[in-house]
Amino acid sequence: MDTVIVSSQYQIVIPQEIRESMGIVSGQKIQMIAYRNRIELIPLKPIAQMRGFLKGIETEVVREGDRV
Template sequence: MPTVKISPKFQVVIPQQVREKLQLKAGQQVEVLLYDNRIELVPVRPMRQLRGFLKGIDTTVEREPDRVL
């Protein structure tokens, strides 16, 4: 797992192999999430790009009695 160093300006460089795998581009926005004791960077994707990403998801979950159609 690659490691990065925080610069004096609190900047980090995302390693090339990670950028390529996630198809990140210069200037792209990412959300910064604090989760437990770690930082997560989540790429912001346009809604058009997200279309169909839940295809095939199991929708047969048990629902609360007041949520049944």
């Protein structure tokens, strides 16, 4: 677990190991969420990069007999 320090301007540096493992690059947007008693950071990806990420997903839905 890495520890970071909040600067006087309320900035933090994401450790290099975490940046590389998550594919975070300079200028990338990151969503920040306050959840219970912690802060979660979620890297946002351009919509063009998301193309095909659901490829191969099961789309068959089992329906009840009275539903058409």
